[in-house]
Amino acid sequence: MKFEVTILGSSSATPVYNRNPTAQLLNCNEKFYLIDCGEGTQQQLIRFGFKANKIDFIFISHLHGDHYFGLIGLLSSLHLNGRVKPMMIFAPAALAEILTLQFKHSETVIRYPIEFVVIEADKSVQIFENADLTVETIILNHRIPCTGFAFVQKKRLRKLMVEKLEAEQVPLEYYPLLKRGVDLDLPDGKVLLNIDYTTDSERPKKYCYCSDTLFDEGYFETIKGCDTLYHEATFLHEMLDRANQTHHTTALQAAQIAKDTGAAKLLIGHFSSRYKTLQPLLEEARSVFENTELAIEGNTYSI
Amino acid sequence: MKFEVTILGSSSATPVYNRNPTAQLLNCNEKFYLIDCGEGTQQQLIRFGFKANKIDFIFISHLHGDHYFGLIGLLSSLHLNGRVKPMMIFAPAALAEILTLQFKHSETVIRYPIEFVVIEADKSVQIFENADLTVETIILNHRIPCTGFAFVQKKRLRKLMVEKLEAEQVPLEYYPLLKRGVDLDLPDGKVLLNIDYTTDSERPKKYCYCSDTLFDEGYFETIKGCDTLYHEATFLHEMLDRANQTHHTTALQAAQIAKDTGAAKLLIGHFSSRYKTLQPLLEEARSVFENTELAIEGNTYSI
Numbered sequence: 001m002k003f004e005v006t007i008l009g010s011s012s013a014t015p016v017y018n019r020n021p022t023a024q025l026l027n028c029n030e031k032f033y034l035i036d037c038g039e040g041t042q043q044q045l046i047r048f049g050f051k052a053n054k055i056d057f058i059f060i061s062h063l064h065g066d067h068y069f070g071l072i073g074l075l076s077s078l079h080l081n082g083r084v085k086p087m088m089i090f091a092p093a094a095l096a097e098i099l100t101l102q103f104k105h106s107e108t109v110i111r112y113p114i115e116f117v118v119i120e121a122d123k124s125v126q127i128f129e130n131a132d133l134t135v136e137t138i139i140l141n142h143r144i145p146c147t148g149f150a151f152v153q154k155k156r157l158r159k160l161m162v163e164k165l166e167a168e169q170v171p172l173e174y175y176p177l178l179k180r181g182v183d184l185d186l187p188d189g190k191v192l193l194n195i196d197y198t199t200d201s202e203r204p205k206k207y208c209y210c211s212d213t214l215f216d217e218g219y220f221e222t223i224k225g226c227d228t229l230y231h232e233a234t235f236l237h238e239m240l241d242r243a244n245q246t247h248h249t250t251a252l253q254a255a256q257i258a259k260d261t262g263a264a265k266l267l268i269g270h271f272s273s274r275y276k277t278l279q280p281l282l283e284e285a286r287s288v289f290e291n292t293e294l295a296i297e298g299n300t301y302s303i
Numbered sequence: 304m305k306f307e308v309t310i311l312g313s314s315s316a317t318p319v320y321n322r323n324p325t326a327q328l329l330n331c332n333e334k335f336y337l338i339d340c341g342e343g344t345q346q347q348l349i350r351f352g353f354k355a356n357k358i359d360f361i362f363i364s365h366l367h368g369d370h371y372f373g374l375i376g377l378l379s380s381l382h383l384n385g386r387v388k389p390m391m392i393f394a395p396a397a398l399a400e401i402l403t404l405q406f407k408h409s410e411t412v413i414r415y416p417i418e419f420v421v422i423e424a425d426k427s428v429q430i431f432e433n434a435d436l437t438v439e440t441i442i443l444n445h446r447i448p449c450t451g452f453a454f455v456q457k458k459r460l461r462k463l464m465v466e467k468l469e470a471e472q473v474p475l476e477y478y479p480l481l482k483r484g485v486d487l488d489l490p491d492g493k494v495l496l497n498i499d500y501t502t503d504s505e506r507p508k509k510y511c512y513c514s515d516t517l518f519d520e521g522y523f524e525t526i527k528g529c530d531t532l533y534h535e536a537t538f539l540h541e542m543l544d545r546a547n548q549t550h551h552t553t554a555l556q557a558a559q560i561a562k563d564t565g566a567a568k569l570l571i572g573h574f575s576s577r578y579k580t581l582q583p584l585l586e587e588a589r590s591v592f593e594n595t596e597l598a599i600e601g602n603t604y605s606i
Contacts, residue, residue, distance in 0.1 A: 014380040015346045021376075039376040040343045043318045063408045065379045073324075073342040073372045077317040094408040101404060105366045105397040107447050144410050 001029045001132070003153060003205050005230070006300040007269065008044040009036075012212075012234045012248070013066050016273040020044055020297060021066035022211060024230070025055070026151060029132045034058045034074075035149060035209050041070035042077055048298050053083055057128070059135070060091035061211060062121075062146035068095065072102050079110045086113040090127055090135075092145060093118045121145035124222045138222045140213035142247045148210040150222055156201035158194070165197055207303045208263075211270050214244065215253040220261050228303040229263035230295065232270035233281055239272075251281040255288035269295030304332045304435070306456060306508050308533070309603040310572065311347040312339075315515075315537045315551070316369050319576040323347055323600060324369035325514060327533070328358070329454060332435045337361045337377075338452060338512050344373035345380055351601050356386055360431070362438070363394035364514060365424075365449035371398065375405050382413045389416040393430055393438075395448060396421045424448035427525045441525045443516035445550045451513040453525055459504035461497070468500055510606045511566075514573050517547065518556040523564050531606040532566035533598065535573035536584055542575075554584040558591035572598030 004027050009020035021038025025045070032055045034041070045052045052074060060068050068091070075087070089095070096116045103110060117127060121139060128135040131154070138148030157179035165175070170192065174184055184192040208223040211232040223229060235243045237252035249257075251268055258266035266289050271278055278294050285292040293301065307330050312323035324341025328348070335358045337344070348355045355377060363371050371394070381390070392398070399419045406413060420430060424442060431438040434457070441451030460482040468478070473495065477487055487495040511526040514535040526532060538546045540555035552560075554571055561569035569592050574581055581597050588595040596604065 013383050015349065018349075020346065039373065040346050043323070043343050043346075046318060046321075065376060065405065065409055065411075069372075069376045069379075070342065073368060076368045076372075080316050092408075094404075098401075098404055098408065101397075101401055102368065105395075105401065105447075106368055108368075144408075 001153070001156065001202065003028050003207070003303045004300050005035075005207060005228070005267075005303060006048065006050070007295045007297050008041055008048070009038045010269040010271055010295045010297050011038075011066070012232070012270040012272050014273055015040065017276055019271065021069070022270060023070065024209065024295075025050060026207065028151065028153065031056060031130070031132060033135075033151070036061055036067040036211070037069075037071040037074060038066045039069040039073075042074045044297065045074075053078060053081065056085070056087060058087065058089045058091075059149050059209075060089070060095060060119075061140070061148060061209070062142060062144055063092055063094060064142075064144065064212070067211075071095075072099060075099070075110065075114070076106075076108065079108065079112065083112045086115055088115045088117060088128075090117045090119055092121070119147055121147045124219070136222065138208060138210060138219050140210060140219060141216040142212045142214070146212060148208060148213070148219070148223075150226075151207045151209075153204035153206070155204050158198035159201055161197050161199065170197070205303050210257075212248055214247045215249055215257065217260075220257070223257075223263075224261050226258075226261065226263040226265075228265045228267055228301060229258050229261065230267045230269065231257055233268035233285060234270050234272045236275075236280060236284055251284040252288060255285040255292060258289045258292070263289075264291065265301075266292040267295050267301055268292060304456070304459065304505065306331050306510070306606045307603050308338075308510060308531070308570075308606060309351065309353070310598040310600050311344055311351070312341045313572040313574055313598045313600050314341075314369070315535070315573040315575050317576055318343065320579055321600075322574065324372070325573060326373065327512065327598075328353060329510065331454065331456065334359060334433070334435060336438075336454070339364055339370040339514070340372075340374040340377060341369045342372040342376075345377045347600065348377075356381060356384065359388070359390060361390065361392045361394075362452050362512075363392070363398060363422075364443070364451060364512070365445060365447055366395055366397060367445075367447065367515070370514075374398075375402060378402070378413065378417070379409075379411065382411065382415065386415045389418055391418045391420060391431075393420045393422050395424070422450055424450045427522070439525065441511060441513060441522050443513060443522060444519040445515045445517070449515060451511060451516070451522070451526075453529075454510045454512075456507035456509070458507050461501035462504055464500050464502065473500070508606050513560075515551055517550045518552055518560065523560070526560075526566075527564050529561075529564065529566040529568075531568045531570055531604060532561050532564070533570045533572065534560055536571035536588060537573050537575050539578075539583060539587055554587040555591060558588040558595060561592045561595070566592075567594065568604075569595040570598050570604060571595060 011019035
């Protein structure tokens with residue numbers, strides 16, 4: 001099952017050096033989840049060959065503009081391009097107020113249903129669940145209420161050894177129970193031990209998205225054991241005072257967090273406009289946590 | 304004196320084929336006027352090598368998103384980049400309400416003064432004047448209140464024939480009056496006829512910006528005699544019904560308007576996403592008005 005994230009924007013605060021404000025596209029089993037939506041996200045989707053209309057779920061971490069100014073444009077374009085299927089938006093309550101005001105003054109009545117789910121940034125809770133995954137909020141520590149998101153795949157059913165089952169002419173109606181791990185005592189006395197006819201499915205994976213935040217152990221429990229941890233790394237550690245003052249993280253701290261929470265891989269992004277080249281941020285993080293990568297726009301990272 | 308316009312966005316409604324929503328940058332005597340500000344305008348400014356902080360005046364024609372969704376991002380970036388000088392914004396009243404709400408929820412207190420001038424779309428009036436030009440509204444006919452803008456250069460002072468004046472040792476204190484076209488009777492009985500010592504300055508030029516609008520003779524008087532007329536040409540004339548229904552103009556109509564109002568040059572833009580190539584729109588317009596050009600992003604047009 002596909003579980004991967006494409007970076008659409010990696011810049012903090014303002015667009016610069018051809019880097020755009022934050023946005024990421026998560027693909028889980030060909031369902032598309034947009035995480036944050038900085039200005040120009042719809043242009044980035046076009047640029048990298050994605051159809052915006054495939055997105056059914058949008059998660060907005062907080063109401064600093066570099067994380068949501070592109071949302072109204074994306075929603076408007078979907079409307080103009082004839083979308084009819086619903087869109088779920090998970091965001092702070094005030095975003096609904098902003099969108100409503102903008103639609104009102106353009107006299108736009110959006111043709112497709114928008115289901116708006118209000119996020120509270122007080123305690124970590126599950127906000128979404130479908131057949132593929134659950135989404136839990138991560139309570140970050142920023143200048144305004146801000147949540148990250150933990151996307152956790154569900155355990156899949158066991159895989160059938162189909163050739164063996166067919167060879168032994170096991171009836172099809174037994175397959176669903178076998179997938180669920182059940183041993184079967186058949187009426188003819190035969191016993192089908194599950195272990196002989198199935199293999200375990202892939203281990204469910206966990207992707208955590210943390211932007212923007214001060215280094216704060218308060219959210220470590222929620223992000224424990226990520227397969228991929230995306231963490232903001234706005235500054236080099238030499239700018240720690242500035243990071244603390246603006247409630248951001250340094251590359252060194254992001255790496256320390258990945259290490260402390262047992263992540264398998266770290267992806268850093270939300271780069272300050274002061275860094276024209278990003279190699280120093282990568283090297284700093286790798287000095288603490290080797291398996292670090294830069295969030296490069298247009299790149300897709302398997303989780 | 305420089306008087307030229309750079310196209311930052313030429314697409315109608317949605318970004319497509321690497322075309323961005325509407326925005327233009329007018330340079331008059333090295334003062335910068337932004338006309339409309341679709342999503343991604345700040346990225347386009349970076350892309351084409353302009354410093355956003357040079358802009359001191361912003362004119363928003365109406366509150367359809369493809370004409371203003373980039374404004375909040377631009378204003379925020381100027382704030383984050385340390386702007387202190389004032390910004391004047393000419394726009395419909397509701398835009399102030401939208402910006403205020405967005406700043407409130409990001410807890411942003413903009414560091415530089417924003418002087419917001421409300422535009423009423425009921426009758427054509429002068430809304431701005433400085434040493435270089437005046438700006439008058441053009442009352443367009445769109446689905447929501449919408450104004451274009453007529454930028455008219457002021458008549459410049461006469462040019463001195465400095466070499467001749469120096470050769471005849473005419474005192475410097477006479478120069479300002481000569482520039483103003485005055486003949487001088489000197490105390491020694493000598494007469495300086497203005498025509499012998501000055502030449503006429505360049506003819507003041509007029510740039511009109513018309514987007515979005517139905518073909519409507521109501522605004523022809525205001526745009527009469529443009530040196531360059533920018534006019535939306537969303538559709539080919541074969542789509543006239545659609546143009547009428549959405550209150551837009553065809554390329555043929557835009558050309559007819561240029562012809563009827565005595566424009567010297569026509570620039571067409573605001574192209575529908577249905578047109579991947581723009582040559583058919585250009586050819587249609589040129590069949591009626593030869594001196595037509597396409598508004599191509601990144602191109603600068605002398606007015």
